[in-house]
Amino acid sequence: MNIRALRWCGILLVVLPLLVSCDAAPDAPQTSAGVATAQKKTYQDLVVGFSQIGAESEWRTANTRSIQETAQRLGVELKFADAQQQQENQIKAIRSFIAQRVDVIGVSPVLETGWDTVFAEAKKAGIPLILVDRGASVPDDLFSAFIGSDFVQEGQRACAEMARLLNGQGNIIELEGTVGSTPQIDRRAGFEQCLKDYPGMHVTVRQSGDFIRARGKEVMKTILREYGRQFNALFAQNDDMALGAIEALEEEGLKPGVDIKIVSIDAERAAFEAMIAGKLNVTIECSPLLGPQFFETALKLANGEPIEKWVKSNESIFRQDNATLELPKRQY
Ligand code: GYE
Numbered sequence: 001m002n003i004r005a006l007r008w009c010g011i012l013l014v015v016l017p018l019l020v021s022c023d024a025a026p027d028a029p030q031t032s033a034g035v036a037t038a039q040k041k042t043y044q045d046l047v048v049g050f051s052q053i054g055a056e057s058e059w060r061t062a063n064t065r066s067i068q069e070t071a072q073r074l075g076v077e078l079k080f081a082d083a084q085q086q087q088e089n090q091i092k093a094i095r096s097f098i099a100q101r102v103d104v105i106g107v108s109p110v111l112e113t114g115w116d117t118v119f120a121e122a123k124k125a126g127i128p129l130i131l132v133d134r135g136a137s138v139p140d141d142l143f144s145a146f147i148g149s150d151f152v153q154e155g156q157r158a159c160a161e162m163a164r165l166l167n168g169q170g171n172i173i174e175l176e177g178t179v180g181s182t183p184q185i186d187r188r189a190g191f192e193q194c195l196k197d198y199p200g201m202h203v204t205v206r207q208s209g210d211f212i213r214a215r216g217k218e219v220m221k222t223i224l225r226e227y228g229r230q231f232n233a234l235f236a237q238n239d240d241m242a243l244g245a246i247e248a249l250e251e252e253g254l255k256p257g258v259d260i261k262i263v264s265i266d267a268e269r270a271a272f273e274a275m276i277a278g279k280l281n282v283t284i285e286c287s288p289l290l291g292p293q294f295f296e297t298a299l300k301l302a303n304g305e306p307i308e309k310w311v312k313s314n315e316s317i318f319r320q321d322n323a324t325l326e327l328p329k330r331q332y
Contacts, residue, residue, distance in 0.1 A: 041103070041302045043074040048298050049097030050078060050106040050132070054085040056178075056211045057240040058268045062332030063108070063133060063288035070291030076298075085178075087111055091118045098125045104298040108133040111180040119143060128301040132294050135182040140309075144301055147293050147311040149286045151183045155190020157317055158235055158263045161282040162201065165261040169200040170232030173223055175245060177211040177237040183286075184208070187237045187265065204231065209241040216241030220248035229254070236264040239271040239283055246279050257281055257320075267318055269330045275323035285315035288332055 048071070052064055064080075071078035079102060081093035087110050097105045098121055105127055109115060112135060119142040122129045128144040135146055162172065174191070177184040188206075195201055205223055209216040216236060234256075236242035242264035246256040256262055257279040264271060267285035274280035293311045300307045318326055 041299065043076050043295065043299060046104070046295070046299060046302055047077045047100075047102045048079070048104050048106060048295070049081070049093070049100070049102040051081050051083060051090045051093040051097075051108070053083055053090075053108050053110045053134075055082070056085065057213070057238055057266070058270060058332065059211075059238060059240070059266045059286070059288045062268070063290060065332075066289045066291035067106075067132075067294065068291075070295055074295055076295055083110065085110055087114055094118050094122060094129075098122055098127060101125075102127060103302045105129045106132045106294055106298065107136075109136045109182070110134070110178065112137045112182050112185060113180065116142065128298075130294060130297055130301070132290055133288070145297050145307050145309055145311060147290050147297060149313045149315060151186030151286075152190035152193070154183075154265050154284050154286055154315075155187035155192075156194045157190075157284045158187070158265060158282075159191045159194035159198070159201075161263050161284070161317065161319075162233055162235060162261065163194075163198045165263070165281055166201060166233055168198045170261075171202055171204045171230060172233045172235055173220075173231050174203045174206040175216055175219060175234065175236040175241045176206060176208045177241075179208050181211075183211075183265075184237060191235060203235070209236075209244065211238050211240060213240040213244040216244030217248045218244070220245035221252070224248065224252050224254075229259075231260060233261040233263070236262065239264045239266040239268050239280075242280055242283075243270055243274060246274060250279075267316075267330070268332055269327065272318065272323045272327040272330060275318070275320045276327065278320065280320075282317065282319050284317055287313045287315055 050067055055061055083089035105122055115136045115138050119129055119138055123142055131143050131146040133148045207219050209219045234245055242262055249256040249260055262280050263282045265284045265286050267283045271280055271283040297307050
């Protein structure tokens with residue numbers, strides 16, 4: 001079962017109690033009956049390996065900061081590896097964490113497929129693995145938990161906002177994220193599901209900008225040159241691509257937010273600034289601040305305590321009318 005399937009079951013996973021090795025036994029505290037019990041680990045005892053995707057967006061930078069700052073605050077020893085968008089680098093990092101016998105591995109998979117072998121290696125080594133932010137299409141027993149957002153819901157929310165902005169009528173450009181990544185697949189699926197309720201709205205062009213601002217601008221320029229001005233709206237799967245596309249629209253003499261309605265996802269500070277300037281209409285929140293939930297789950301796993309299989313983020317929708325009020329509160 002993959003992450004998408006998890007939405008249907010709020011099951012609690014009870015992990016096996018920690019195995020106490022023979023050399024640990026002499027230090028273990030004794031119960032009144034004289035039976036040795038495992039010493040509970042604290043954050044200071046934890047060694048965690050984390051394989052990050054890279055630094056493609058403001059969102060990602062904020063996510064990295066959240067993981068690193070939380071580790072430091074809690075006193076967790078963090079081994080952090082930046083994969084620079086390459087899945088093979090992530091696989092290497094996971095193998096090196098296994099070789100170093102870390103307590104828990106965290107990974108934000110750049111793509112959804114291709115993880116079975118390396119995740120099985122972690123499982124065989126007895127190291128719990130947590131998916132952070134993005135999912136992986138692997139059997140359910142190859143990871144312990146997923147921490148992150150409901151991307152399908154984000155796509156649905158984006159479409160519902162678009163319908164409101166367009167009164168249910170219009171041609172939409174969709175700028176997609178990294179092809180084959182969970183947020184790309186699920187945001188598109190959610191948007192498409194909801195489009196069925198609005199027969200007057202159509203996605204007429206769909207292209208990937210890899211979640212990168214500069215690519216968003218480049219792709220938008222090409223689309224405008226190729227197809228002219230036959231669009232009413234843009235759905236960008238993240239804020240960074242929307243911000244790049246806004247520059248392209250302005251350079252082509254169009255008024256983003258007015259001539260072309262724009263909805264994007266993430267809710268980073270720059271998106272609020274664009275909404276205040278009237279250039280972006282709506283941003284759907286997707287929180288990168290996953291550090292606290294990640295280490296809390298890691299500690300529970302290391303202690304053999306029950307955890308939730310999907311630790312879901314709680315998120316909102318922000319529009320131009322509340323942007324000024326919200327901007328000072330934003331943490332990323
Ligand atoms: O929306 C985008 C980032 O995986 C949810 O990745 C994340 C996405 C986020 O690059 O900005």
